[in-house]
Amino acid sequence: MSIVSVQSAARYYDDGPVRVEALKGVDLRIEAGEFAALMGPSGSGKTTLLNLIGGLDTPTKGNVSVDGQDIGTMDRGARSDLRRDRIGFIFQSYNLVPVLTAQENTEFVMMLQGVPPKERAQRAKETLASVGLAGMEHRRPSELSGGQQQRVAVARAIATRPAVVLADEPTANLDSETKADLIALMRRLNEDQGVTFLFSTHDPEVIAAARRVIRLKDGQIASDETRA
Amino acid sequence: MLLRMATRNLTRRPIQSLLASGAVAAGMTVCIWMTNFQDGSWISMLDDAMRASAGHVVVQADGYQESKESDLMLEGTDALAKELQALEPDGVVLRRMFIEGLLASPDNTVGIAVNAVEPDLEKGVNQISDKLVEGEWMTPGKRHVVIGKRLAEKLDVTVKNKVVLTLAADGEITGLPFRVSGIFETGNVRTDSFFALAPLDIVQQLLPERSEPATQVALQLEAVKAPSDLIERATAAVGGEGREVLTWQEALPEAVAAAKLDKSFTMFIWAVLAVIVSVGILNLLLMSLFQRTREMGVMMAVGMRPKDVLRLVVLEGAMLGLAGCIVGWSAGQLLTIPMVTTGIDLAQMQDAAPVSNVAIDTVIKSRFIWAKDFGWFAWFFVLTVLGALWPAVRAGRLSPVEALRHS
Numbered sequence: 084m085s086i087v088s089v090q091s092a093a094r095y096y097d098d099g100p101v102r103v104e105a106l107k108g109v110d111l112r113i114e115a116g117e118f119a120a121l122m123g124p125s126g127s128g129k130t131t132l133l134n135l136i137g138g139l140d141t142p143t144k145g146n147v148s149v150d151g152q153d154i155g156t157m158d159r160g161a162r163s164d165l166r167r168d169r170i171g172f173i174f175q176s177y178n179l180v181p182v183l184t185a186q187e188n189t190e191f192v193m194m195l196q197g198v199p200p201k202e203r204a205q206r207a208k209e210t211l212a213s214v215g216l217a218g219m220e221h222r223r224p225s226e227l228s229g230g231q232q233q234r235v236a237v238a239r240a241i242a243t244r245p246a247v248v249l250a251d252e253p254t255a256n257l258d259s260e261t262k263a264d265l266i267a268l269m270r271r272l273n274e275d276q277g278v279t280f281l282f283s284t285h286d287p288e289v290i291a292a293a294r295r296v297i298r299l300k301d302g303q304i305a306s307d308e309t310r311a
Numbered sequence: 312m313l314l315r316m317a318t319r320n321l322t323r324r325p326i327q328s329l330l331a332s333g334a335v336a337a338g339m340t341v342c343i344w345m346t347n348f349q350d351g352s353w354i355s356m357l358d359d360a361m362r363a364s365a366g367h368v369v370v371q372a373d374g375y376q377e378s379k380e381s382d383l384m385l386e387g388t389d390a391l392a393k394e395l396q397a398l399e400p401d402g403v404v405l406r407r408m409f410i411e412g413l414l415a416s417p418d419n420t421v422g423i424a425v426n427a428v429e430p431d432l433e434k435g436v437n438q439i440s441d442k443l444v445e446g447e448w449m450t451p452g453k454r455h456v457v458i459g460k461r462l463a464e465k466l467d468v469t470v471k472n473k474v475v476l477t478l479a480a481d482g483e484i485t486g487l488p489f490r491v492s493g494i495f496e497t498g499n500v501r502t503d504s505f506f507a508l509a510p511l512d513i514v515q516q517l518l519p520e521r522s523e524p525a526t527q528v529a530l531q532l533e534a535v536k537a538p539s540d541l542i543e544r545a546t547a548a549v550g551g552e553g554r555e556v557l558t559w560q561e562a563l564p565e566a567v568a569a570a571k572l573d574k575s576f577t578m579f580i581w582a583v584l585a586v587i588v589s590v591g592i593l594n595l596l597l598m599s600l601f602q603r604t605r606e607m608g609v610m611m612a613v614g615m616r617p618k619d620v621l622r623l624v625v626l627e628g629a630m631l632g633l634a635g636c637i638v639g640w641s642a643g644q645l646l647t648i649p650m651v652t653t654g655i656d657l658a659q660m661q662d663a664a665p666v667s668n669v670a671i672d673t674v675i676k677s678r679f680i681w682a683k684d685f686g687w688f689a690w691f692f693v694l695t696v697l698g699a700l701w702p703a704v705r706a707g708r709l710s711p712v713e714a715l716r717h718s
Contacts, residue, residue, distance in 0.1 A: 139612055139712045160616055167614020174715070178609040182319035187312065194312045195614050239613070 085148075086246045086279055087113035087136050092145035093302075094131050105131040107302040108145065113247065113281055118273045120290050121283040123299035129283035130251060132299065136281065137170055137249045138162040150246045167195050171240030173250035173282070177232040179224040179239070185211060185231075186220035189238045196243060210242040211235070214268055230261030237268060241278055250282035254289055266292045313619070317626040320599070327595050328631060334591035335635025335695055336642065338584040342687045343643025344677075348650055349577055351678030353570045357563070362436040364426070365562040366405060366529025367537035368395065368545040373553045375526065376562065381410045382480060384524040385554065394549050395530045398541065402532045405432050406525040408514055412478040414458070414507060416466035423462065423505050425476065427514035427525075430455075436531055439495050439508065446470035446493035449510050455492035459503035463494045470494060476509065478517050485517045498656065498674075527562075585694055588635075592628050592698030600624065600702050607706055608714025617707035624706045628699020629692070636691050640684065650677035 089111040096103040106128045113119060113136075121129045134140040135147045138154045139162075147154045150169045154162060166172070179188045186207050193203035211220055214234040224232050233253060240248045250269075254262040266289055272278045282289065290296055298306040321328045361367075370391060372383040385391060392404045408427035413420050430449040434440045439457070440448050449455035456474060458466075468474055470491055477486035489509060497503055511525065518524050530545065537558075546556045560567045600607070607620060654676035 134712055137612070139715075160618075163611065163614055163616040166612065167616075170614075172613055174609065174612075178605070178715075180316070180606060180610065182316055182323060183312075187315070190312070191610075192613050195616075195619065 085112040086115050086117075086150060087111070087281065088146070088148040089132070089136065090146045092132075092135055092142040092147050094128075094135060094140065095143045104302055106135070106142075109299075109302075109304055111297065111304065111307075113279065115246070115279055116273070116277050117279050117281070117295055118270065118293055119281050119295040119297060120293035121281065121297050121299060122285065122290055123305070127299040128302040129299055131302075133249050133251055133281070133283055136247075137172060138165050167192055168243070169246040171243065171245040171248035171278075173233070173236045173240050173248060173253045175252040175255045177224065177229070177236050177256075179232055179235055181224050184221050184223055185216060185227065185235045185238075188224070188235050189242050192239060192243050206242055207238070210238045213272075214238045215264075228261075230257055230264060233257060233261075233265055234268065237265070237272070241272060241276070245278075247279045247281060250280060252284055252286075253282055254284065254286050259288075262286070262288060313623055313626060317623060317630055320603070320627055321630060324599065324602075327598065331591045331595035332631045332635040332638070335588050335632055335691055336639035338588045339636055339639025339687060339691050340642040340646065342581060342584060342691075343640060343684050344646050344650075345577055345580070346680050346683050346687065347643070347647040347677040348675075349573060350680045350683065351651070352675040353573065354678060355676060357559075357566055357570065359438050360563055360566050361559045362531060363438065364407070364409070365527075365557075365559040366531040367402070367559055368398075368530040368541060369557045369559060369562040370395065370528045370545070370549055371526065371555050371557065371562075373555045376555060376557060381526070384408065384518075384521060384526055385528060386522045386524055388523045388525040388528050391528050391549055391554075395528060395545065398544050398548060399530060399532060402530050403432055403436060405429060405436065405529045405531060406511055407433075407527050407529065408511055408524065409526045410478055410480070410514070412476055414456075414462070414466065415475045415477065416468045416472065418467040419465055421462060421465050421505070423458075423507050425478075425514065426506070426508050427511040428508055429511050433508075437508075439497065442495040442497050443493045444496045446491065449492050449508065451510050452512060453492075453510065454487060454489045454513050455510060456489040457493040457495060457508045458491060459506050460494050460496040461500065461504040462507065463491070465504065476507075476514075476517075478514075480518050481520050487513065487517060489513075588691060589694050589698040592631060592695045593701060595631070596624060596628055596699050596702035597705075599627070600706050604709065604714050604717035607709055608711045608717065611709065611711040612715060620709070621703040621707035624703035625696060625699045628703070629696050632692050632695025632699075635695065636688050639691070640688050643684070643687075644679065647677050647679060651679065652676075 089109055091108045091110060092106055093108050094106040096105060109132060121132060123129055135142055136149060141155050149165060152165055180191060183191060189207035189210055190203045193206065208220060211217060214237050216231060216234055254265055257265060269280055270292055273280055284290060295309045297304060372385050375383040388406050392406055396404045406429055410425050412423060412425055414423045430451050434448055444460060449457055463469060466474060468491055470493065472491050473488055474491060475486050475488050477484060515524055542558050550556045611620060654674045656674050
């Protein structure tokens, strides 16, 4: 069974009298262990598709399932639980909770899951070490560089061992050296730990690193290329 | 972790948090101080008034309460007093006569109000006995009179001087010479100028047509509150036969009404404070929420349920409120301490005291009204939580996608 299954998914927005068709019937499957990139120009529907797969939004038409659960039939609470338990998120601008330390940010989703404090502290520490942040557990986001913050975001996303990690332009705010480190980190997590990644990007280096590249254009999949 | 987050969210904008918490603290301080002062002073004043001119149960001639006609008197009051005493053996039964007359010295004559009382019994309950500045309290059976300092100055008399008390009663003008045994000073101009106390058994001699006359027979208990069935038992025992049996509240309606009016005014102040406190908390949390919309969106995106977001915002409001309540409650009690130990002298205000013929202590002291003070604590805390609810519900309804777009 696919980790992500999108069937004829469409998403329309009404902007006054104008109907904006952000997605127009997309079909897509993501299997466990994939390292896939969604690319396309601005307005092509990348973020909308990620929002649907992430359960942040629901399709106007069609179906979106994650780990076998149909997002369109879920209420807000159930979608929250799905995101908490099965999906990891990495955002373009890090989006860490500023009042929490790196360790606490990494523990945050586990706390929501009800993981006992000792266990989540141990797992968060190990995860931070795996993304190269050992010794920085007690720093707050304001005390970390952009690259380090994005590593904390990766740690937060993978600490709960989700079915899929969705990353919305994760390298957009990083310099080239930090970007290369982050791409290498995500590849390593994918290869060593089998973490499934689906990210939207414009970045040629990220696209070059991806094993599958899905091109979106005008709300539809223009091409879907899997590399050896 | 929610608690830690709430604490840190509050401390990241310390001035805003201090202002909101300070509003709660200030409101609480005012309410605690006012409650302790107002209730404390009214308890003291009403207690003084009750002890001086009423009791837990008051028996008077039927119609006296309405008309205050001084010739409406009870007779056969010895037996009546014994019947009342039988109801509460530990209480004190006091017989009093309230009558108006003229007090004359060689130099002047002044119209006065006389309280004819049983000196030994009255000394234990009437605060005026503690206000003597010269001489002594009256001796039963002796023609002694205790007068106010200003009255003594008007009459140009001092202790041991003679004065003549003249009464118009039962259609006759009658009088007796008395000796000034003591002079009191309460600070209340009216009481000190126009008020005298004399032994009941002597004044009764001025009314030879009546048998053991008295305006009232009052049962005074040591406890502040009388047993709930006392008035019923008293009415059954001594009511009827041209007598009215009253509670002290019925006997002192002006004082009770004044206390109620005063408390109504405080309720108005409370309502204003409640609005200020709630709006302060609501405003802070709404502002904070607006500034943290994106952060809320992230937390919801990674799986925080709307109810947990609501819980976090309410927790922040509750913590602000709790801090304000603790500070305000403590400040209110600390500011009450000097009012409990020293008090303030409201001699001028006492002239307008709504209790006639009563010597009330002009030094008004607060009391710690613990039950109400803890009630204020609970109420202010509830107000702050209510003030946090709307922002919390709004936060819980945020769409993660829209919140994430918020800059």
